[in-house]
Amino acid sequence: MAHEQHQQLLETLHDCMAACNHCFDACLQEDDVKMMAGCIRLDRECADMCAYLxxxxxxxxxxxxxxxxxCAEICQACGDECQKHADMHDHCKHCAxxxxxxxxxxRSIA
Structure with missing residues (x-):
């Protein structure tokens, strides 16, 4: 499977990794970090998996x-968790x- 065939997927993976890293960092700055623990954990998992893929x-x-x-499973879980905070935090909305x-x-290549 040549990576040239998957240029769009590579860009999507990179964008997701960047959004998760930003969300991770922004969540650590929130007043109630404990409330964001699940989001922070999944941001890390997702960013790492996207980078690896x-x-x-x-x-x-x-x-x-x-x-x-x-990767699809982890991204879905991270997006679902971030969606829970999307009304309060723009970084979570963008990440979701x-x-x-x-x-x-x-999922399209799995």
Missing amino acids: EQAITRNSPFVSQLAKV EACHKCAEAC
């Missing part, structure tokens, strides 16, 4: 489909949108 695609890993399935878009893109 991006690398796997660019090196033509034979495990891309399996990794994409896991990026995660749900990435989950959909990953």
Whole structure:
């Protein structure tokens, strides 16, 4: 699977990773950090998985489909958690949108 074929997915993965990293950092600045603990944890998991899948695609890993399935699950979970805080925090709203878009893109190749 050549990474040139998946340029749009690579961009979606990168955008999701960046949104999760931003949300992670912004959540740590919130007054009630404990309330954001689930969001923070999933932001980290999602950013790391997106970065790993991006690398796997660019090196033509034979495990891309399996990794994409896991990535879709993590992105969906992160997006769902961020959605819970979207009314209060713009960074969570943006992250939820990026995660749900990435989950959909990953499902398309899983």
